[in-house]
Amino acid sequence: MRVLVCPQEFKGSLTAQQAASAIARGARRAIARSGVAGCVVERPIADGGPGTLDLLAAAPAARVRRVAVTGPLGEPVSARLALLPRPEGTPIAVVESAEACGLARLPAGRRDPARATTRGVGELLARAFDAGAREVVIGVGGTATNDGGSGAARALGLMLRDARGAPLAEGGGALGDLARIERAGGPGPPGAFRGAVLRIAVDVQNPLLGPEGATATYGPQKGVDAALAARLEVGLARWAARCREDLGVDAAGVAGAGAGGGLPLGLLAAAAAGGAEARVEGGAALVGEAVGLASAARRSDLIITGEGRLDEQSAFGKATSYAAALAASAGRPCLAVCGELTSWPPGVLDAEAAGAGRSDEEAMRRAEPLVALAAERLLTRYLASGGA
Numbered sequence: 001m002r003v004l005v006c007p008q009e010f011k012g013s014l015t016a017q018q019a020a021s022a023i024a025r026g027a028r029r030a031i032a033r034s035g036v037a038g039c040v041v042e043r044p045i046a047d048g049g050p051g052t053l054d055l056l057a058a059a060p061a062a063r064v065r066r067v068a069v070t071g072p073l074g075e076p077v078s079a080r081l082a083l084l085p086r087p088e089g090t091p092i093a094v095v096e097s098a099e100a101c102g103l104a105r106l107p108a109g110r111r112d113p114a115r116a117t118t119r120g121v122g123e124l125l126a127r128a129f130d131a132g133a134r135e136v137v138i139g140v141g142g143t144a145t146n147d148g149g150s151g152a153a154r155a156l157g158l159m160l161r162d163a164r165g166a167p168l169a170e171g172g173g174a175l176g177d178l179a180r181i182e183r184a185g186g187p188g189p190p191g192a193f194r195g196a197v198l199r200i201a202v203d204v205q206n207p208l209l210g211p212e213g214a215t216a217t218y219g220p221q222k223g224v225d226a227a228l229a230a231r232l233e234v235g236l237a238r239w240a241a242r243c244r245e246d247l248g249v250d251a252a253g254v255a256g257a258g259a260g261g262g263l264p265l266g267l268l269a270a271a272a273a274g275g276a277e278a279r280v281e282g283g284a285a286l287v288g289e290a291v292g293l294a295s296a297a298r299r300s301d302l303i304i305t306g307e308g309r310l311d312e313q314s315a316f317g318k319a320t321s322y323a324a325a326l327a328a329s330a331g332r333p334c335l336a337v338c339g340e341l342t343s344w345p346p347g348v349l350d351a352e353a354a355g356a357g358r359s360d361e362e363a364m365r366r367a368e369p370l371v372a373l374a375a376e377r378l379l380t381r382y383l384a385s386g387g388a
Contacts, residue, residue: 001038003027003379004296007306008044008284008319009051010339011142013367014308016044016051022368023304023337026375034383043296045305047319048201048259048283049141050104053096056137056290057082067127069120070155072101072144073112074170081124083131092135093128097121097260098142101151103222106144111223113232114173116145118263122155122270125198134196138267139283140260141203144222146215146232147172148208148239149266156193156270159184172261173228175235181246183273194275200264201283202256203318208265209237214258217313222261236262243269256280284322294326302387303327303334304375310351311342321345335382337375339363352378 005027007019014022020042031038046052057064063083071077079099083091098104100120103111121138128136145151150160151170159182160168160175168174206212215224215232224232243249243265249272251257251265257280264280271278288294297303305323320336324347327334333349340363341353354374355363363370 001031001036001302002300003031003038003040004043004300004303005040006043006045006293006303006323007337008046010306010308010367010371011050012308013339013364014371016046016055018368019306019371020044022371023306023375026372027304027379030376030379030383033380036383041296041300043291043293045284045291045293045319045323046139046287047141047203047322048139048286049203050096050098050102052139052201052283052287053080053082053094053099055287056084056094059084061085065131067124069100069123070117071120072105072116073110074117077105077120079120079124081128083133090132090134092137093131093133094137094139095121095124095128096139097263098139100124101143101145103142103144108223111144113144113146113219113222113224114228115171116147117151117170118143118145118147118149118261118266119151119155119170121263122152125156129193129196135199136196137199137201137286139201140263141283143260143263145172145263146219146222146224146261148175148236148262149260149264149269150175150239151266152263153266153270157184157274158182158270172232172235175239176231178238178242181242181269196276198267198271198276198278199286200267200278200280201286202259202264202280203283204259204313205255206258207255208240208251208257208262209233212258214262217258218261240265247272254280256282282322284319288322288326293323297326297330297332300332303332304337304379305334306337308339309342310336310338310340310344320348324348333387335378337371337378339367350378350382
């Protein structure tokens with residue numbers, strides 16, 4: 001029996017690598033006790049959110065650099081970018097939006113979604129172009145922002161002005177005053193942006209606007225209350241309208257445009273203005289392709305995936321739903337381990353919560369042994385049901 005273990009990070013407690021190791025440890029115990037001959041293969045994954053850079057930067061000869069960029073509230077922060085070599089000599093760059101403007105950078109008392117900016121993400125891309133990259137993978141997710149990527153677009157050569165012609169303030173709270181968008185020149189060396197390829201890896205499939213959009217769905221975790229939500233939604237709608245009218249970029253039908261507080265729209269707008277190619281992709285599929293997950297699934301008898309919380313959002317582009325879909329395509333059963341369990345996506349046969357009956361503090365503090373125990377219980381149950 002060959003078991004493929006492919007979780008994403010357990011947010012706030014375990015990296016994808018740590019989660020894979022813990023699940024594999026529990027799975028090996030269950031297999032050993034059952035008497036079934038088997039092996040366990042670890043293949044951690046990511047979905048475009050935090051952890052994407054770490055996984056892709058594990059490639060041979062990859063180089064990771066630290067650069068200073070603008071943080072979510074305007075202060076300088078140190079952020080990483082990775083350069084992955086290619087045979088033709090031009091590296092692929094990997095950046096993660098959370099490195100520049102991640103929610104984890106701000107304690108709850110400092111979160112300010114009206115002012116928070118994605119400018120640092122655009123600055124990371126500019127540094128990637130400086131390093132010679134012509135293709136950049138941008139992991140979108142885990143941000144403290146709700147500015148529709150307008151900050152990133154400004155760092156990449158756009159100017160946003162109000163009706164008086166004055167530059168707009170940073171943050172989603174100012175977008176309601178946007179009157180026009182101007183091209184102000186590209187980032188990095190002259191012409192570096194033109195002809196570049198931006199692969200925007202999203203961790204959800206939510207649209208930009210509406211009841212399932214960026215503000216309504218993810219605003220509350222960033223500190224958005226009802227009054228501010230209305231203002232931010234108006235601002236995003238205004239930003240989307242100006243992008244459509246001034247640049248010909250329409251985000252209305254783009255699945256995943258609501259990821260990262262609408263960050264994909266700003267990247268699409270900057271690319272259109274600067275002569276670059278940009279496309280929004282499912283981050284889980286992009287990372288899965290890079291680590292050979294589909295072929296690994298076909299060579300396995302059982303897939304075990306997982307994430308910190310399995311709920312209704314897990315079906316919207318998360319790595320767990322991607323792993324379950326690959327398992328179904330390969331005709332293999334799929335199980336899931338999580339920290340907290342509300343529901344699980346289609347294709348997952350059974351799931352086990354590591355934090356069941358534990359306080360949040362204990363579940364986070366003892367995440368590794370608890371996840372290993374949950375995996376052991378889950379696989380023991382599966383084997384007892386005749387699943388081997």
